[in-house]
Every structure is written in structure tokens, then in C-alpha cells.
Amino acid sequence: MTEVVVTVSVPPDLPADLLETMTGGMYWLDEGVTSASLAPGRLTVSYCGRLPEERIRELVTAEVGRLVGSAADQPAPWFDGSSLGTARSPGSDPLPLLTDRGWAVEEAPGTWLLSGPLARLHEAADRLICDRLLSHGAEPVSLPSLLSPGNLRRSGYFESNAAAVNYVFHLREGRDTLAGFGRANAGRQDDALALESVPSTAAQPDAVLSPAACLPYLRSLRGRILDRLSMVTGRARVFRYESGATAGLRRSREFTVREAIVAGNSEQVQERRLLLLSVARSLVSDVGLACRIVPAADPFFATDLASLRRYQLAFGLKHEIRADLPFDGSSLAIGSVNLHRDHFGLTWQAEAAGEPAWSCCMGFGLERFIFAVCAQFGAEPSDWPAVLR
Amino acid sequence: MTEVVVTVSVPPDLPADLLETMTGGMYWLDEGVTSASLAPGRLTVSYCGRLPEERIRELVTAEVGRLVGSAADQPAPWFDGSSLGTARSPGSDPLPLLTDRGWAVEEAPGTWLLSGPLARLHEAADRLICDRLLSHGAEPVSLPSLLSPGNLRRSGYFESNAAAVNYVFHLREGRDTLAGFGRANAGRQDDALALESVPSTAAQPDAVLSPAACLPYLRSLRGRILDRLSMVTGRARVFRYESGATAGLRRSREFTVREAIVAGNSEQVQERRLLLLSVARSLVSDVGLACRIVPAADPFFATDLASLRRYQLAFGLKHEIRADLPFDGSSLAIGSVNLHRDHFGLTWQAEAAGEPAWSCCMGFGLERFIFAVCAQFGAEPSDWPAVLR
Secondary structure: OOOEEEEEEOOOOOOHHHHHHHHHHHOOOEOOEEEEEEEOOEEEEEEOOOOOHHHHHHHHHHHHHHHHHHOOOOOOOOOOOOOEOOOOOOOOOOHHHHHHOOOEEEEEOOEEEEOHHHHHHHHHHHHHHHHHHHHOOOEEOEOOOEEOHHHHHHOOHHHHHHHHOEEEEOOOOEHHHHHHHHHHHHOOOOOOOOOOOOHHHHOOOOEEEOOOOOHHHHHHOOOOEOOOOEEEEEEEEEEOOOHHHOEOOOEOOEEEEEEEEEEEOHHHHHHHHHHHHHHHHHHHHHHOOOEEEEEEOOOOOOOOHHHHHHHHHHOOOEEEEEEEEOOOOEEEEEEEEEEEEOHHHHHOOOEEOOEEOEEEEEEEEHHHHHHHHHHHHOOOHHHOOHHHO | OOOEEEEEEOOOOOOHHHHHHHHHHHOOOEOOEEEEEEEOOEEEEEEOOOOOHHHHHHHHHHHHHHHHHHOOOOOOOOOOOOOEOOOOOOOOOOHHHHHHOOOEEEEEOOEEEEOHHHHHHHHHHHHHHHHHHHHOOOEEOEOOOEEOHHHHHHHOHHHHHHHHOEEEEOOOOEHHHHHHHHHHHHOOOOOOOOOOOOHHHHOOOOEEEOOOOOHHHHHHOOOOEOOOOEEEEEEEEEEOOOHHHOEOOOEOOEEEEEEEEEEEOHHHHHHHHHHHHHHHHHHHHHHOOOEEEEEEOOOOOOOOHHHHHHHHHHOOOEEEEEEEEOOOOEEEEEEEEEEEEOHHHHHOOOEEOOEEOEEEEEEEEHHHHHHHHHHHHOOOHHHOOHHHO
16 A cells, blocks of 8 residues: 545634634544644645545545534624733744653553652642642542443444544453463564454453543432532542544543532522632643633534534533644643533433433643743743642 | 342451452452352352352351462561551541432442541542652643553553452444434433444443553553653542442542653662652651551452562562551551553553663552541541641
8 A cells, every 4th residue: 555645725713612623623534544734724634545546535625614604603702711821932842851750651652651750740739739628628539430321322332432532441251362362462562462362351441441430420419419519529530532643732532620510400500600710721821831712622523513613612511721832833732611501411311400410511721831831931840830749 | 039148257367458469359250149248257259140058158168278278378568557546535437427418429339429527538648649749840740541451461450359340331323223222212211321223333342341450551661761760649539349248438439549650771870769758657657647557568359469469568669658557457558659660662662771671660649549538537528637628
């Protein structure tokens, strides 16, 4: 197979979340897509697979068209979170320094061990956000990472985002299976798994890894009547498979989220959503991070993206806290505030004030948060904001 | 298929870790084993599968014999951790109360959401252990849960414990796969996954979930020369598939570990291992938990258990902190201290003082820890130890 390179022009000024959805989505057109990268005004996709060149060009063009169409009616931001903090000098990508010093070690593609000053920064960022949430009355919860597939199904996640899900299975019970698996995998020296001896064992995953920290808490409200507003906070390990878009601490397969989840009646939840947006604003402003808080939509692959995106934007359902990455002029979503309206109240038959309960959440991705700190303040701990020491 | 019940007599006074290995191991004799339970002097196994009654009886008897044989040379404890705290009145199993109050909600078999006072107890237990470790100079690390299969292979985990591992895969890239999967799973109402439309997609897991918190840190020492002792601490989500032995907060598939990991030369590590044992003793004594600290061995299925167990016991490699569960007279391992000797130094070519580096670790399972607190002090927060409030 020879490599094919497809370049498609892209309108300037598309919103950042849409550009990320566009780049990430390319890897899901076909297994043969090896890279997708954006430069101002154009998207370049490399392909090495079974499809003829015209077909892959057609797929890329159609996908870009679909996504550009969904950007047509981007609303003006109604929450004033534009251009927080002061712009910084370019600097350089901090990741090579962090890995050279051994502060960030990639255990497997997209999963990182942090140590030294970077681990302390990670703890400090969590502590800062957590303390702020506790001061607003949030109660702690311990959030699991292993979920029932039925949770994702009923939440509607498989329809829009099955690509991002990590599926979990175990070996089938039986001494022969175990012995065969042990023998096949004992001698090898690489990072792959030999399953030839136990082919049927992988047929049925019985669990999934949580792609969003709030899901198990929202399910736990099943059938309940909420007579008062609840706000909880927890730290969760969250997992999203990103295919070729996986990239260092900016976009990893496993990451840590400091999450706040609110449930109650529609008025209470809408009020709290505004509070969470203010908390997000004051947090990044206390840290001194150059950020914008902007309307956004979730990435929807293989579904009617345009209409879902319009729906999320029209109702102002999602806001991203996007930190500047001065070294390449891009921005990184370090957190988001999401209004679910009555989606989960309907899913899990939870009620408040005689109606389906409303909910919203805020999550900060701690690895992205500290990567943005290093990108803006440098990789020297003495240069990091005092509030994070 | 009709149910077969096999009862085998078991010598009295077998060590608790061995009894757990025995019960858990029964589920791996064959997929048809539906339950395995111990009463004083006998083990009862129920079976509903394809094997004839004589064959399953033979398998159970052989397995029990193998395990009993491995107990023959249990050494006398050399670390004085016997009978800490005072025995308590029986009380009752706290789990039904905790679930009735909504403080513990099972999201999927073996994975739990904690909220309310139980989540605060979970935080407090972590904080108590973490602060103690920090006061002894431990440095924080952030430990991932998603590991490379190669890590487990080279650590020797697949040879002895592949049964406990959770394997992770993602859908293969391609719009047809995604669309098919979305359609097959959108309409259903149960907790299972439909993979018929994408049968080949599950063939190749590319990651595993960490069955022991220390593994990614130890791998990160690869090729290094350790010129001083290192001691780190992190909180990790850890995953072990336990088949039919999965049981509430006592034995869950996903759990939280507060871990300390030490690496250095053999003298330094042996000294620190003693320190960790003392820290463990003072922690449970400050909480007032009735416990014993006893020599133990890891569960080894489908391998030469007797010799591995003898090896671990002879070198005093593993100690368990076992809390009394007064309601049923049993005990629960809430933590362990493990001396790895030069196993990981050899595996990852890490050196100290010109020799393969030594390492050891201590881990407390936080859900087991708080379950033991509730079992001994009751489910009322006002009765919990002051040090955990």
C-alpha cells in the first residue's frame, strides 16, 4: 500500500472545539488513516490502507463539509469569560523537558505516571479546585471508573461516542484457559498480548471505563425524588480512546478529573451552573492562567453532528475553559461546565419539584491544567503560580 | 444441567490468606462453579456445568490438597503485630445499612460509588495514611491505572495471576464499525453489550488495568542508577477480577489504594520495609482497629503455588494487616507490606550500589479499611474514631 496525502481547505476562524472534533474524527473514517493535522486554512490527512485514493479524498471532503456546516450558527458568548489573564510570550512545548527530567513518564500510549514537582503541581491543582468547591458546600463522593455498559447505553453515549469508549473483559474461568494464556504470554518481550490460545475469551466485555466522571453519580439518583439541591465533588480517573489524536498530556487516554456534579430542580440547577462558571473564572484568574471561557459542543462522531451541535450551542449547554498554549498559538480545553437539562432526570427517573430532575457538572482535567501551567509559566517550579505551590 | 454440591474437609487453623486463595481459586477450576464457601472444617462448592460429578469432585479435592500442602511450613511471625487493639462485640454486617442509606451504591458488579459520610470517611482514611507517609519523607506521585500488557508480562504477573487481570480494548477505527455498534446497542435496556455487529473488534486488547498500584512506578525506574533511597506515595484505582469471590466492599473489582513505594539498595530497602511495618502498626493503633499483622503470600492460581508460597513465606516477603470482622468472626486484609527484594531491579535493570536495586511497597485498600471501621465501630458516623472525622 502506498501512502496517500489528502489536503482539504478549511475556512478560517472555526471554533477550536470544532477543529479538534474535525482532526480527531479523521482517524475514524478508516483504520488506514495514519495522521491528521491542521495548519491555518487547511487540513492534511495521510492514509495508508485498502481504499482507493478517490474514496478517501471523498470521505475526508464530506466529513469536513459536514463539520463546517455545523459551525454556521455559532452563537455569541453570553457568559463573559473572554480573554482572562494576560497573554504570555511563546516559550516552548514543555513536554520534552518534563519527560527528560523524568517528571512525566508514558507507561503506555496515552497513560502517564507523574512524579517530582509535576506530581506536586497535580496535587496542588486538585486541592485548589476541590477546596473552592467544598467552600461552596459540595459534599465529597468517591467515583468509580469501571461502569456498567448499560449506564453508557441509557445515557445515550454509545449512539454518539462509542469510539471513545474503553471496553473491559476478563479471561473465562477455567484452568486450561489460564494455563494456555500464561504459557503464550510468559516468554515474549514486547508490549502486545498473545490471545491466540484463548480466542473466545475476549468475545464479551462486561464493563466499560468511565468516559465522563459524572455518569455513575447521576445513575445513583435513579428513582429518587430530590427534595433539595445536591452538589458533590470527587476526583476520578477517566478514560477516552483518542486513536491517532492521542498527544502527550494534552490529550491522553487516561486522565484525572476534579468534578462537581449538581442535581435538583431546573431553577436551582440553572443558578448553580452560573455559580460553577463563576468558580471556573475565579479559579483560572487566581492561578493567573491566560484563558477564555467559550461556548462549545461535544464531539459527535458517526451521528448527525450538525443538529446535535446546534442543539448544544443553542441552549448554551457546554462551555469550555480554554487555556492559551503560547508555544504554538493554539488553546487547550482544561475544563468544561455542562448543563444536562433534564436528560439524566429522564434517563434515571429522578424527580425534583414534580418534574424530571435537572443536572449540570463542571470538570477540570488535571493533567491538561498542569500542562497549561507549564506552557504559560515554564517548566521551572519556582516560576509556577504561588497559589499552586 | 443439574447442580452438583461437593463438600471437602479442610484442616482447622489454616492461615486466613490461604483460605481466601482456596475459596477464590475454586471459581477458576471451571466456568460452571457457581459458589464456593467455607465453614469451620469444610469447603462447599456448587457446580452447574458440563463436567461429570466425579471430575469436578476430583478437581476440588486436588486443589484443596495442593493448597493445604503449601501451608505446611508456615513460619512463626517475626514482626510483632499480633492482636493490636481490643476485640469488639459482634455487631452486624454494615453493608446492608450502608447501601440502604445510599452511602454505597454498586454501579456494576464489584464497582462502587461512595457518598455522604462514607465518602468523607474514605477521604479521611486516605488523608491519615498519606500524611503519615509524607511525614516520613514520601514524595507524591500520580499513578496511572491503564498499563501496558508488557509491564505485567515482564513483572511475571501473567504467569501467576492472569485470572485477576482486566483487559482493555477499543473499537476498530471505521465508520461502519461505529455505526453498526451504535445501532446494535442503542435500543437495548439491559446491562450487557451487543458486539455481534463488530465481532473482530474485540480480538486484540492493547492495555490492561493495573492489578497492583506500584507496577507503573517500578517500571519508570528502568535503566536508572539509584544513588539515593526513594520513597513515593500515590493514590491509585486498582482493578482485580475476582469472579464469584467478588463480595461487597470486602472484595471488589475496582478499589482505591493508598500506596507507598520504596526503591534503593538492599540495606536501605530492608530498613524502610521495617519502617513501613511500624507505620502500618501505628496507623491501625491510632484508629483503634482490632487487627493482626501476619505473614502471608499472594494468591497464585494455575502455577506451582506450593513452592511460590514457601518462597514468599521463607523470606518474609509479604505481611498483611488483617482487621477483625466481628460480625462473622473472620478477618479482612486491609493492607499489606511487600518486600520485592531485587525482583523489579532485575526486571527493569535498575541499579543501586552496583547491584540490582531492591524495592518494597505498602498499600492500604481504602474501601476495605473503611468497611472494617464500620464493622468494628458501627455505621453511625458519630461512633467512628475521632482521628477519622
